Amino acid sequence: MSEQTIYIIIMAVATCAVTVGLRAFPFLLFGSGKKCPPVIDYIGKVLSPAAIAMLVIYCWCSTYRNSDFLSSGAGIPELAASLVTVGLHLYKRNPLLSIICGTAVYMILVQKIF
Template sequence: MPVGVGTSLLIILLVAITTFATRVVPFLLFPKGKEIPPVIQYLGKVLTPAVIGMLVVYCLKATPVMEAPHGIPELIAVAVTAGLHVWKRNNLLSIGTGTVLYMVLIQAVF
């Protein structure tokens, strides 16, 4: 079922407003000079590693370890990604390199 031009523009407008609102609300709730509550500070520290951990589990949950190649490409890619991140501390570099390495491993090597 095709969507009309008016509906498409309305959807784009609502998505833009929602995205803008999610960026502005923290500045309204916690203006400069106002102390950030300890709970929010705690969440700021723990949520990023928690989300990364959940993504790793989600990505590796269907890894076939009982059949060839026994999860070897995944293990190599995760090890390289983690090692590169510990060494360089660059998210884009480590995730990008790990993704490209994994694609090369499953397409050309295994």
């Protein structure tokens, strides 16, 4: 085995162990048997809308990771496509429809206009 192959194997084991360890952390701490402390229960409940809202903001920001904000759309494609997604979802309540239409609007905007 080459040096690089050995490196890839060790690296794969390390990244997997750390990532899965992080994912398992709350379950190892509070998962077995007894009820978890009320404060953890509370954090778990408020965390999901908060984390998902955070991921939305993060996705918006990620678009401009490698490009200049003003010259590559200045947030207009994201804003327009997000409004389409949410508006359609409030109106029709069909997740797939909202996501496909929002993504289509976004693709058209970034490919043809911006």
